[in-house]
Amino acid sequence: GAVVSQHPSWVICKSGTSVKIECRSLDFQATTMFWYRQFPKQSLMLMATSNEGSKATYEQGVEKDKFLINHASLTLSTLTVTSAHPEDSSFYICSARGMGTTYEQYFGPGTRLTVT
Amino acid sequence: AQTVTQSQPEMSVQEAETVTLSCTYDTSESDYYLFWYKQPPSRQMILVIRQEAYKQQNATENRFSVNFQKAAKSFSLKISDSQLGDAAMYFCAYRNTGFQKLVFGTGTRLLVSP
Numbered sequence: 001g002a003v004v005s006q007h008p009s010w011v012i013c014k015s016g017t018s019v020k021i022e023c024r025s026l027d028f029q030a031t032t033m034f035w036y037r038q039f040p041k042q043s044l045m046l047m048a049t050s051n052e053g054s055k056a057t058y059e060q061g062v063e064k065d066k067f068l069i070n071h072a073s074l075t076l077s078t079l080t081v082t083s084a085h086p087e088d089s090s091f092y093i094c095s096a097r098g099m100g101t102t103y104e105q106y107f108g109p110g111t112r113l114t115v116t
Numbered sequence: 117a118q119t120v121t122q123s124q125p126e127m128s129v130q131e132a133e134t135v136t137l138s139c140t141y142d143t144s145e146s147d148y149y150l151f152w153y154k155q156p157p158s159r160q161m162i163l164v165i166r167q168e169a170y171k172q173q174n175a176t177e178n179r180f181s182v183n184f185q186k187a188a189k190s191f192s193l194k195i196s197d198s199q200l201g202d203a204a205m206y207f208c209a210y211r212n213t214g215f216q217k218l219v220f221g222t223g224t225r226l227l228v229s230p
Binding site for chain 2: 032034038042043044046049091093095097104105107109110
């Protein structure tokens with residue numbers, strides 16, 4: 001149980017275009033989802049926290065107009081990178097926390113974004 | 117703000133041997149959670165073990181155990197009988213009881229040789 005999926009697993013887009021990444025909790029309802037960014041050989045950096053039906057809370061230094069997060073249902077959150085540039089190329093990971101769980105976050109497999 | 121420090125960028129161990137990964141953290145809270153996550157080459161984050169700060173007993177999961185020293189704010193991971201599949205990045209993480217976000221350390225790359 002407690003599976004989180006991400007789609008796509010790898011995406012290449014041209015500079016200036018927007019790309020959407022989906023994060024789904026497959027077998028539980030996720031009241032809270034988290035989006036992380038990970039550069040090569042570095043740790044995970046939290047970008048934002050989203051609660052179902054509410055606006056996302058962004059970490060300091062993360063551009064909310066560039067990284068649009070929507071958590072419209074208890075099983076789906078999306079991250080849209082708007083007007084992507086090469087410096088946005090990174091590995092994006094989501095995690096989800098279900099109702100009734102005290103501390104467990106379940107991670108998705110990640111999405112590699114390459115902006116050319 | 118809470119911080120998590122992993123001072124070992126890389127560790128090596130031979131199969132069947134034991135290795136200990138270090139982690140220290142800083143917090144003014146008295147109750148919190150600590151975690152060790154494994155990130156293999158697939159980059160899927162896998163929870164290895166967790167510890168509640170109010171519990172004095174060290175957590176154990178099969179070959180994985182922790183040495184939790186609350187006063188010293190230290191949380192090390194011991195891997196016994198190391199296996200080739202243990203090779204991965206290991207991240208130590210902290211979470212307050214009242215907040216949901218995880219604070220990660222910089223990670224330790226574990227190499228396992230036959």
